[in-house]
Amino acid sequence: LARMERFFLEKRAECLLFAHPNAHPYDSDLIVTDRENRVTGFDSKHNVRTGWQDNLVNAGIYILSRDMLRRVPEVKKTDFEKEILAPMAAAGEAIYAYRSPEYVKDVGTVDRIRAAEEEWKSGFPAKRNLEFPQRAVFLDRDGVINRYNGFVRTPDELELLPEAAEGLRRLNSSAYLTIVVSNQPVVARGETSEAELATIFNKMKTLLGREGAFVDDVFYCPHHPDSGFPGEVKELKIDCDCRKPKTGMLRRAAERYHLDLSACYLVGDTTGDIQCGKNAGVRTVLVKTGEAGRDGKYAVTPDLVADDLAAAATKILEEQ
Missing domain, CATH: 3.90.550.10 (Spore Coat Polysaccharide Biosynthesis Protein SpsA; Chain A)
Structure with a gap:
């Protein structure tokens, strides 16, 4: 308060x-x-x-x-x-x-009040108090939550992976916040506006919500260092501190949500994601959906490998 x-x-x-x-x-x-x-x-x-x-x-x-x-x-x-x-x-x-990601629950149905009673007994609400250091699972979007078919430029191009909602439901019921960290160079390249990108993320949230899952926050990098694209946005063509594998998005999330990065995970489908996790000092999980590490940009080994986000959530919760 x-x-x-x-x-x-x-x-x-x-x-x-x-x-x-x-x-x-x-x-x-x-x-x-x-x-x-x-x-x-x-x-x-x-x-x-x-x-x-x-x-x-x-x-x-x-x-x-x-x-x-x-x-x-x-x-x-x-x-x-x-x-x-x-x-x-x-x-x-x-x-x-x-x-806020802190513990607030609507208990307007029998099932919801029973679930809240069980969570209260387990001490879960107290753990979500931002006075205490929090833990999070950072999630790449493309290839982890939605199918990877190249850049997503319109809402019509976004399609959830079948296991994504199940993985998020498992994490939503745990002590972990779920925070999307996504490179979106399509904004700097002039292929999607930030307003259109917000609609794409809203489609992701709506589809997840229909399946009883959610993410606590979304961070994205709209920058791109290379010029030469028709319609590009000049002021976004910079070498920023947030484009993965740099750690700006994770550090800003850590500041906003009082995160202990050493207790966090990053789930991604590329070596760039895994390198970002290593740079930030979080544990990393490579999923076999999306690019499955085939981009080969960085010589890096993940801490865990999982078939998809649901399997990644299971491995994270078992490890902890």
């Missing part, structure tokens, strides 16, 4: 919502945000949804400015989200989402 309050004050917000991914976004109220985490809209679970959505759920925990109370009618029963927050968001007022 102290961390949430700091974010509220930093953003000079009128209202701050506690937001998180969950395993059932299809029957949850979703939040729509911009890149600065300003709330731009709400997508009710009662809507007929089309397109692809971010898995970002409103947990119903708020920090409000005192001025917000003046907006609430004194005697009228009010739907706070629909009648107050949604018009404010549509008007561009200062409503923000605080994204």
Whole structure:
């Protein structure tokens, strides 16, 4: 809550919502945000949804400015989200989402409250407190979560691998955060805009959510060091610190989520992924989906080898 309050004050917000991914976004109220985490809209679970959505759920925990109370009618029963927050968001007022991987659960069904009871008994909620060092499984996207058929430039080109959701479900029920770290040079090359890339990632999240799985966060590198592509974005044609095998994405995730990198893993399908993990000091898993290490760019040996993401999750959890 102290961390949430700091974010509220930093953003000079009128209202701050506690937001998180969950395993059932299809029957949850979703939040729509911009890149600065300003709330731009709400997508009710009662809507007929089309397109692809971010898995970002409103947990119903708020920090409000005192001025917000003046907006609430004194005697009228009010739907706070629909009648107050949604018009404010549509008007561009200062409503923000605080994204957190900490333990928040909707227990609105019998199965969900039973699962929460078991997790509470195991001590799992306390382990997800960001006051303590966390552990994560970093995941490459192409060839690990979705089929690798070259660069994905449009949502239509993204197709989940059949074992990906199962692997993520296993990790979602463990002490590990799941964080995507993906090189996306298609942005620098001018083949996909960052807005289009966000839609591609939202398709991934929507498809995973339909199968009861989620990722806690996504980091991507939009840069590319080589010039000469038609339509390329000049300012992104740089030698950055985030393009794997460099470790910028992992280090930023570690700072955001208080990660102990020595207790983390990276799952990838290329030698570049494995070299990135080695550079960051995390344990590495090479999966045989995607390129399966055949790129041969780096002479590096992974700590573990698995057939796919589901098998990788099993090996990680068994090892720990």
